[in-house]
Amino acid sequence: MxxxxxxxxxxxxxxxxxxxxxxxxxxxxxxxxxxxxxxxxxxxxxxxxxxxxxxxxxxxxxxxxxxxxxxxxxxxxxxxxxxxxxxxxxxxxxxxxxxxxxxxxxxxxxxxxxxxxxxxxxxxxxxxxxxxxxxxxxxxxxxxxxxxxxxxxxxxxxxxxxxxxxxxxxxxxxxxxxxxxxxxxxxxxxxxxxxxxxxxxxxxxxxxxxxxxxxxxxxxxxxxxxxxxxxPTALLESLGPEILELRVGADVDALLSYLRVHGHAGDDAFAVGTTVTVPLRGQSARGVIDRVEEFGARVTATTTRPPSLDDVYLRLTGTRLAA
Amino acid sequence: MSTVVTTPPTKLQPIASRERGSTSRLAGFATLSRRRFSLSAHTPREIFVPLLTPILFAAVIAPALAKAMTSGGPIDYLSFVAVGTIGLLVPLSCVLGGIGMIVDRESGAQRDLLAAPIPRSTMVFGNLSVSLAVSCFQVAALIVVAVLRGATFSTNFSGIAWMVTATLGLAIAMHSVAEVLAARIPKQEEYVGVAPAVALVPWFFAGSFFPISAMPAGLTAFAKVLPVTHALALMRYGLVDHSGRGLHDIWGMSNTTAMAALSLGVVVGFAALMVAVSVRVFSRTAIH
Missing domain, CATH: 3.40.50.300 (P-loop containing nucleotide triphosphate hydrolases)
Structure with a gap:
């Protein structure tokens, strides 16, 4: 049709x-x-x-x-x-x-x-x-x-x-x-x-x-x-094929700005609480983590995974959906 | 935040053609009436509990009062009070029926019915039809008990016509009052607290136990504006007192038929007004 x-x-x-x-x-x-x-x-x-x-x-x-x-x-x-x-x-x-x-x-x-x-x-x-x-x-x-x-x-x-x-x-x-x-x-x-x-x-x-x-x-x-x-596919694709999730002991907003200035994060990266989420879009996770450590933030946990609709929702609203 | 709107999905099917005739007002009304009957039939206490008090009244208290207050007048007190008891039975039954409407609202059933392709007023009329049927059944049961206990009623056609019309008018009015209350009162508990006052208080002033002329002038004047007073006077005119003394106490005229017509006008007018108000209140409160 x-x-x-x-x-x-x-x-x-x-x-x-x-x-x-x-x-x-x-x-x-x-x-x-x-x-x-x-x-x-x-x-x-x-x-x-x-x-x-x-x-x-x-x-x-x-x-x-x-x-x-x-x-x-x-x-x-x-x-x-x-x-x-x-x-x-x-x-x-x-x-x-x-x-x-x-x-x-x-x-x-x-x-x-x-x-x-x-x-x-x-x-x-x-x-x-x-x-x-x-x-x-x-x-x-x-x-x-x-x-x-x-x-x-x-x-x-x-x-x-x-x-x-x-x-x-x-x-x-x-x-x-x-x-x-x-x-x-x-x-x-x-x-x-x-x-x-x-x-x-x-x-x-x-x-x-x-x-x-x-x-x-x-x-x-x-x-x-x-x-x-x-x-759903297009919404997920808006964050690329893979995202890096970092739990850090630092000012997440300042860190996000720092990553953006250095080209490791775009407008679609976001932070909630102590977690920063960065769509990788081809760059290596190691590179981003190095830059975070260079910023002086202590990384307590890292995860790389495909994005979920929850990530999409989080990026759009700053609020996590109930699972 | 930005709104992103993109292309529609590719796997679309044509909207199915399922044209069918619309639900007629009558079909919707009949379905809602049957639904309410079915629900009432599953809770028979809704029908029988309101009967208990009036029947006890007609079978026990009225004869005792009649015995204690033998006046030797042309109307036996037992029949007088038996008709007066209808002024308790009908309002009580109709007003308690309002609980079903609150249950419908609280359970969500009302919202489901609101989504049906029928005019919203049909829901009010569906409830009304059941209320009328239950009232008629209860009045018939009351009259049978009163006759068995010794009351005597006239059974000519015009008398029965006055009686039936007055009863239906009173039932329509009281059901509509219940519909308005149920729409405005949010909780069952609160409704149960209000219902007896609405059903009972007018009854005490309406000449149920004694002619309204026996009350102080101020209370007599108050009784005259109560539709239930007019309904009871009409019922007595039709069933027990063709001289229309109750009507005379209200209107003070000599033409009994004219007085009966005026009282019927009061009852029917009040019923019509309350139906209109109940439809409006329901429509305004049911849709947020």
Missing amino acids: SIGRNGRAHGAPLAIEVVGLRKTYPGGVEAVAGIDFTVFPGEVFGLLGPNGAGKSTTIGMLTTTVAPTAGTARVAGFDVVDDPIGARRASAVVFQEAVVDGSLTGRRNLEIHARLWGVPRASARTTIADIVGRFGLSDLVDRPVDTYSGGQRRRLEIARSLVSEPRVLFLDEPTVGLDPRIRYELLDLIGDLRMENAMTIVLTTHYLDEAERLCDRIAVVHAGEIVALDT
Whole structure:
């Protein structure tokens, strides 16, 4: 499929188009500080950032459960303010917190969702049967949801969001609070979704591995702003193939300036706490370490390794993401 | 900090065409009503607990009061108080139903429903329908218990029509009050503290145990502005006192039908106002 000069797939609207979107809560808390991005049909798009970065508020505005203070957003071509019902009809969302009716059975929860999204009864039955099988819920679906484990409940929620066959699926921190095994099961499941369905997925996460594994592109969100937006590969390449991490007993800012002046570090080198990170870009680690010692700093630990998204995030924001 | 925006990924698929008819207002309403019924059916105490006090009243306290206060008048006190008990039952049941709305909000279910492609007002009307159904069931149960205990009610068509209309109006109004309270009060605990006062206090002034004219003039004037006073006067007019003494105590007119129409106007007007307020308050508070 080709993309036109205006960024639109021929004949199809952008899945999501966000321009200058801003949210200030009562009391003056600016959760989203004017962001712009587009998501293409069929893309898995990640919003990566720590708690409080503005990811969930962004999802809230796109699902019309949070009113924007300024800016515009379109979901599958529907303006979230002017045509919120259209935007909701084209999408589904799995919120960060579990929101299924615990006293009802899984099947009842799925049926209610199907009815609310206007799925005809006959096709709802077929779709539910299919999804229940695919998500391994067959043995559970007629039990009250209160009896499900956390992972089973999460699977049900994702299954429920698919009953209406949404064009755009929002997954807000879908694996948060789950144990590692269930988390990886769910990641497989979400990965399969994009293989099997021509569906656009917007995923928020503060887990780097999730973003790297699932997303075509990642918007790095910090303090309500998008500070970088690119493919995971391109984001990683921005730091070159290898970085040197030095723990030093010295003024790290002065050391960084010293390395820059002597051509051993560029603008992409950064320091946090007592650690200085220098993208090597072809130079030897030994050369950099010699220069650090020449500066008079005591080096207590050194590591050379390929950069991770955490390094990218750290360079962009000066804050480390939770692992 | 700088924003970097680059080329889109190459592995894109066309946006799938999954056009389907929109969810009609009626279908959304019916689905939400069924959901609320299903949830209530899993917590039957929501339906039966509010019945306990009024039924005890109708079955035990009202007969005892009737025995102690035999007036020899044209209306037996047992029937008078049995109708008065509806003024407790309906508000209590509707206001306690507001807890379900707070549970929906606290559990996140409300947010999920807000993401559904239906008008937000449908959520209010879905809750209202269940509240009405539960109120009707409870009033019917109360009347049956009162009859079994010896109360006598008129059963002509117009009488029942006044009674039913007044009951529905009172239930709609009180449910809407509950919806407003549930939207404004953040915690269940706080709501539980407020609910009895909202449901009970008006009942004491509304002529439930005695005609409002028996109270001091100031309290009588206060009773006249309470919608529950008008609702009870209408119910008694329909079921136990076709001379409309309760209506006369309010309006002081001679045309009983006109007084009944005026009281019905008060009940319906209050209900309509509260529905409008509840939809507005819900829409404003649910979306941040």
